[in-house]
Amino acid sequence: MPRITELDVIDLRFPTSREKDGSDAMNPDPDYSAAYVVLRTDAGDGLEGHGFTFTIGQGNEIVCAAIEALRHIVIDRDTAGLFGGMGAFYREVTSPNQMRWIGPEKGVVHLAAAAVLNAVWDLYAKVEGKPLWKLLADMTPEELVAVCDFRYVTDVLTPQEAVERLRARQAGKAEREREMREVGVPAYTTSAGWLGYDDEKIVALTREAIAGGWDHIKIKVGQDVEDDRRRLRVIRDEIGPDRKLMVDANQVWDVDEAIAYVEHLKEFDLWWVEEPTSPDDALGHAAVARAIAPIRVATGEQVQNRIIWKQLMQSDAIGFAQIDAGRLGGVNEAVLVMLLADKFGVPVCPHAGGVGLCELVQHLSILNYISITANLDDVVVEYIDHLHEHFLDPVVIRDGRYIAPRRPGYSAEIHADSLRRFRYPDGPEWAGEPAPALTVSGGE
């Protein structure tokens, strides 16, 4: 009986703040980082579970400390028992006695749980010799539902109803799987739209994106309405009237402010407005959605767990669900939220503005199509062109679509040399760096 014998936690940070890659109205200078977990077993097969959650630098060490606090739950577990009981394991990792108090299922402890859960799923998929999406797509409806925790959402979806809904989607699964392998799932790019770029860079990147076949472009807004209008005009002129243009405010507005601000951006024909306000404010998002219709509201990268997701959907607050593979409780909770989204008819367009999130969310979206929704209506998966060189199995984008990964695992594994170089604070890329200046996040 193979058992998990080692759990390594690595505080991994990439100095993206130097290039203003990833800058937006709330987060002016992020360092794309991962609280990264490696699991090893005594199976003798050389397989390791690699998983992580995403942060933007400071505080990554706190998430790593929280992962350490979960160590007892993972070490010495027999993998067969784990893999056969991922639903129960989710409960153990997200509701550990005493530690639940400092969540529950939110913030640091939930990010830590995500890293651990993602690593276990990576191992599980590798042991089965399948990419994660395939491992999940091959599950029966009962098996897939069993990995989910329905606590606190049974008022809108029960396990039994979820099983029935999945059964109804079985027809055509094989064709959809083939489609994902050959054609892939549609993507959109944010790489042109970071707030810190000047107009020249924006035009250049936009033309590059169009040449690369992208039909959806998203830009960051919220710091200055005239500046946003100017940038939107530049991009709308470049992309023409038919391509989709989205804006992302990274939570810098209050509800009334959001409604007023968006009024000034309407002429650019926006497909969605992302994160108009606090990720905790389901009712606030609903108010914005009612006011700015037919422009739709999108959110999700900081929506903490299935319970807030439930309320967003109950209140008709969102037109797009931007789940995050590191924010939710790992694969388990991501699947549950996709089941909810399907019930409420909300397309899932995962967030991937971070390191390695593209690698992870592609699996989730591919599973979503094959097993849960059976359609790609209004579905686009975020793509950013950063840091893929660090991954063993980086995403494959062809004609603006993610091609389904083939290698076993969750595509999470980073090259050992990158793990060594970007380890914080003592890896070669950081040693000798002064500590980053502490400033306040934006939106004052």
Place this chain on the structure above:
Amino acid sequence: MPRITELDVIDLRFPTSREKDGSDAMNPDPDYSAAYVVLRTDAGDGLEGHGFTFTIGQGNEIVCAAIEALRHIVIDRDTAGLFGGMGAFYREVTSPNQMRWIGPEKGVVHLAAAAVLNAVWDLYAKVEGKPLWKLLADMTPEELVAVCDFRYVTDVLTPQEAVERLRARQAGKAEREREMREVGVPAYTTSAGWLGYDDEKIVALTREAIAGGWDHIKIKVGQDVEDDRRRLRVIRDEIGPDRKLMVDANQVWDVDEAIAYVEHLKEFDLWWVEEPTSPDDALGHAAVARAIAPIRVATGEQVQNRIIWKQLMQSDAIGFAQIDAGRLGGVNEAVLVMLLADKFGVPVCPHAGGVGLCELVQHLSILNYISITANLDDVVVEYIDHLHEHFLDPVVIRDGRYIAPRRPGYSAEIHADSLRRFRYPDGPEWAGEPAPALTVSGGE
């Protein structure tokens, strides 16, 4: 110009799990703990700022690590500038660049911010030579509003409206202050109702409570409906028909389950049902409230920040707001939530089931009465009879009421010897103890 020169963080834990003090349906064996902060200055006056947040054991070290990550924001700050700009300081502590991502304003980082903010308020009050409630009550409406962060709640309350509401309460302030000094604010006890106590102990403690003048008794429920009915019958028989009886389920139910379970408890004439479901579920609490009316819903000890509070009130979900002095962003956010509660007509009945929470929340409730609501309708402040011996300025309860503290500060300071003895893991009370077994929290 005095400056803050030192910040000490102490991981402080009291082994309450040995006696099952504090046990409930979700948390079977808590160790009442504090992530405890001491601030020292170069003023030469010997005054220190003591503040903390409350946890139940494991994970306290993670909160302490998060406090360490906030050190830069506090060390070397001139105290006059701090005290004169507590609103701006709140923003710095709760939205530090990069670290905001692992909240925002929830979970570990928000608990850490609370500990830091509470310590600064303790220092501020001591420097002014006033108990905290008096420091705040002496503020003008503009000054009190200025310590609050209205971000994300301006759709229901603006700073200007808050100032106007406070101005309207000025009449009678001096009398209310005298009343708080002489008569105090009403309290209720939970000490008889912990889940782990046998019936004999419950009867004995209930009689003791009645003899002590308590008119409100709260018990823990949610593990077993027949057991709960039996315990409720025992207590209702003891307390008679007129005293108030409340139940607390510590989040163990889903929405539909809560409604069904409470149906079986109705005959005992409950004043409130506390934490029927997830603290993140405003709409869920609203559904429960509609179904169990006229029994009212109470919640708050794990309501993460003002944005969830806003939604609870917008959706008429609660009849009582049980704010927690360590859960919210310190005094600043507690004041803001009390302003919201007053606008929505929800009585504030703070949570105090923890170490030192009684000492803190008394100040908040006394301020609430003097400056914000000017009435005590349906107001009771939780009181538990545990661990007060560790405090320099422990609460004074007379005739079932908290008497307004007199000593300068936030009453947060714990005896140096207790800080030494219960420091975890190397204090004398813990050294040699095996690590607590990791089990899953309740509500399976």
